[in-house]
Amino acid sequence: MNRKWLATPYLIWMVIFIVVPLLMILYNAFTVKDINGTVFTFDHMMKAFSGKYMTALGKSFLYALICTVICLILAYPLALILVKYSKGGAAMLFIFILPMWMNFLLRTYAWLSLLETNNGLINTILRALHLPVLDIIGTPSAIVLGMIYNFLPFMVLPIYNALAKIDKSVMEAAYDLGANDFKRLLKVTVPLSMPGVMSGITMVFMPAVTTFVIPNLLGSGKVNLIGNIIEQQFLMTYDWGFGAALSLVLMIIILISMAVIRRSDEEMEGGAGIW
């Protein structure tokens, strides 16, 4: 029986909410309104590739990269521990994802008040202990910290799932064939969890590179990342054409970098990465 028609609602959804907006971005990025009506132009794209905006883009990639690497370093051992203690692990995982139920903005505001230089909780404690005060609001460190806090669960969950799926007898087989804990981790656990690691990287890197709320709040607007500039084009200067061009450039660069990561993963693992 042909059940292809069941996909129709999704196809309609995708066309209306994904394909059409993408086409509108394309349209805005390459057109300008002047006295002759709407005409085709490369001006927006040329402007997008100019130095100032490329610097912001570079900074966004750098911060997102730092955030992704730190998330990976924190999440992998954590996921290993959660899987190892399978009974308590599920409860711990629950506690870990609990903050995700709270609003993203609220959580970021919470960090703002925690980190505040004069009355923030952290600095009040540090002052009471006669330790140097942490003055990081408005700096890249605060932004990266906010990113790590907000996106860490997106790294933990896929890695945890990938690790939990590994057949117990495969792990025993590695022991049986002479691998101690460390070698087993290196030769069996890590390669078999790569699909989870790759989705974790994707799920952390993408929102991190495009975020504008975190730099707005924790960066006090002093650090302009590509997300902020795009936001400003749409909400402040109303230059939709340029905003669309920047979005397009960002999207293409993200697509290329993700493709590169996937390709290198496949080469490393002999095509074992299924995602």
Added chain:
Amino acid sequence: MEKNVIIRLENVTKSFEDQVVLKNLTLDVEKNEFLTLLGPSGCGKTTTLRLIGGFEKPDEGIIWHQGKDISNVPPYKRNINTVFQKYALFPHLNVFENIAFGLKIKKMSKSLIKEKVEKALKQVNLDGYGNRSIEQLSGGQQQRVAIARAIVNEPEILLLDEPLGALDLKLRQEMQYELKTLQKELGITFVYVTHDQEEALTMSDTVVVMNNGVIQQKGTPEDIYNEPVNAFVADFIGESNIIDGIMRQDGVIEILGRVYECVDKGFGTNEKVDVVVRPEDIKLLEPSENKLNGQVTSCIFKGVHYETCVVTEGFEWVIHNTKNFKPGEQVSINVDPFDIHIMKKMVEEAGT
């Protein structure tokens, strides 16, 4: 300790969450023998194997390996390899890399690894399959890779946990012969776990029948089949008619109110016993006055023989013979005295 014993489990007890799986088990495995642990599921056979492999630690008792206590030695430090029930191949590695895994861990040279892996592939008849991915292989081929991956390390002992369970009958029979041949070629000890009595009898030098965490009988396949020590073993190994009897005196047994001659001795006078008669040892003849007479209730063609059921005084006998009886026919049960096996009643162990 005797020279030939390679593994000795001494008074080993093992429980999982209050459930005692092995009770004070003592077992010697001799060098270069093909030993099979046979029993129904939950009898502790796999746990015994996992104790030898090092995947479990005994709660009590000691595991000796050539005179050394290895009870707490982790699996990766034991010169023992395992063929797992579901093969447990590494899905991210191809056939060659799977087999080479143990050798790479030992940091052997590439050329030596290649040589050894290719030899192992030949031994399991998978020559030329090195570059295949695991998913491309059939169940039987995956099984061979699992065996090659274990034997390439030249272990002193190979443990096999129901390795043929997932294969179809024909392939299983083929693999039985291959495993036996391989064991002779390699000249190493095989400890094999199965619930399939035919498998156990076909391949083993020694069969260990287990039930409820206790060894019931250890012996050659012939011993186990011909001289089962109790009704459990008799029932588990091949089909049996097990019937209550009373030992009147040495060589005289009372079954269903009739007295028969038998060859067993050494039971107490009037001791209640289990009487075991193999279906192929019963001859069906014309009914007669002083014999155990009964009525045929069914007769099913089984290929090599007919399986005939006969009811005599409330007991249903299963008989294997070559004649097709009709249901309702009157017959008499005839057994030679030396085919009547008398066994002590099993003492049902109270759950601990």
